[in-house]
Amino acid sequence: VTRATALALLLLLAGCGSETALWLRVEAPLVVPTACDSIDVDVARADGTAAFGQSYDLTQGPQFPLTLSLVAQTNADVSVPLTVTVAALKAGALVKPWATKSAQVTLSGGQLTPLTIQLCECP
Amino acid sequence: VTAGSLLVLALLRGAADPDLAAAEAAYDEAHYEEVLPAVRRALQHLLTGADKKRAFELEAFTQAAFDERNASVEAFRQVLGLDPAYEPDASAGPKVRAYWEHARRLGPLGRPPPPPPPPPPARAVQDVPRQTPVMTGIRDTRATLGLSQTPGERAHDEPLYQRWYFWAGAGAAAVAAAVVVGVAVMNKPQAPAGNLGTGALK
Numbered sequence: 001v002t003r004a005t006a007l008a009l010l011l012l013l014a015g016c017g018s019e020t021a022l023w024l025r026v027e028a029p030l031v032v033p034t035a036c037d038s039i040d041v042d043v044a045r046a047d048g049t050a051a052f053g054q055s056y057d058l059t060q061g062p063q064f065p066l067t068l069s070l071v072a073q074t075n076a077d078v079s080v081p082l083t084v085t086v087a088a089l090k091a092g093a094l095v096k097p098w099a100t101k102s103a104q105v106t107l108s109g110g111q112l113t114p115l116t117i118q119l120c121e122c123p
Numbered sequence: 124v125t126a127g128s129l130l131v132l133a134l135l136r137g138a139a140d141p142d143l144a145a146a147e148a149a150y151d152e153a154h155y156e157e158v159l160p161a162v163r164r165a166l167q168h169l170l171t172g173a174d175k176k177r178a179f180e181l182e183a184f185t186q187a188a189f190d191e192r193n194a195s196v197e198a199f200r201q202v203l204g205l206d207p208a209y210e211p212d213a214s215a216g217p218k219v220r221a222y223w224e225h226a227r228r229l230g231p232l233g234r235p236p237p238p239p240p241p242p243p244p245a246r247a248v249q250d251v252p253r254q255t256p257v258m259t260g261i262r263d264t265r266a267t268l269g270l271s272q273t274p275g276e277r278a279h280d281e282p283l284y285q286r287w288y289f290w291a292g293a294g295a296a297a298v299a300a301a302v303v304v305g306v307a308v309m310n311k312p313q314a315p316a317g318n319l320g321t322g323a324l325k
Binding site: 018019021022023024025039041043051052054056062066067068069070071072073077082112 | 313314315316317318319320321322323324325
């Protein structure tokens with residue numbers, strides 16, 4: 001009885017594990033909304049399929065750095081490389097040539113994986 | 124047949140009881156339907172052993188005359204109880220002799236029962252489990268309460284699922300599991316919302 005109870009508790013705890021998510025932070029030397037009024041965020045899998053795509057209106061803020069958490073709903077996006085692309089826009093166009101960047105990240109199960117993308121004219 | 128003649132007949136035959144004399148007379152005259160009532164009356168008197176034997180003998184003969192086999196055999200067994208060496212007269216018919224033979228095989232009636240067999244020898248002292256006065260008192264109390272076992276003995280015989288502490292433990296485990304699950308769900312690490320909010324990979 002004790003062993004069975006312990007096993008049941010372990011299974012329950014395993015099923016109730018923490019979320020798998022990406023913690024995205026976007027840094028840019030841009031003032032919202034005069035220099036940038038929106039930002040696009042896209043996440044693509046290795047096979048090219050889109051895992052996420054969203055445009056955020058920044059006319060009401062917030063200012064950089066922008067942060068966003070993306071939660072993995074299935075295990076399909078866990079432990080596989082994902083490509084994250086962000087683009088800072090003004091009136092629907094890139095504010096600067098360097099205002100877009102991609103980075104790869106691999107999510108770990110049950111963990112919050114941070115990813116910081118810097119949009120700048122830096123090398 | 125008058126009472127006086129019966130008494131004379133009884134005296135002549137050596138029978139002291141008038142009812143037995145009447146039974147003899149009725150039998151001799153083949154008035155068999157009168158024999159048995161007279162025999163039964165005579166048997167209610169205090170008869171000598173010989174008269175009693177004769178009364179049962181007359182009953183046996185008369186029952187045989189009526190083809191009452193079982194009753195005749197029982198009467199013969201009474202006779203054999205009084206005289207184990209009894210044997211019907213040679214003039215008795217084959218039916219009577221057959222009933223007598225059967226009665227002899229069954230054995231006599233009316234004999235005192237054999238003495239009871241002696242009790243088995245007492246067990247050796249070392250074989251008798253020792254009982255302290257306390258144990259005897261406990262057993263007496265249990266008998267008064269209608270208990271055949273002590274609570275400890277009953278608990279030992281009951282299966283696990285019928286013991287109170289099994290269900291108490293199961294209930295406690297269920298409550299603990301519910302608490303752990305509840306706490307785990309409530310404390311489930313949630314991804315923090317950024318200033319752009321939270322999205323979902325699909």
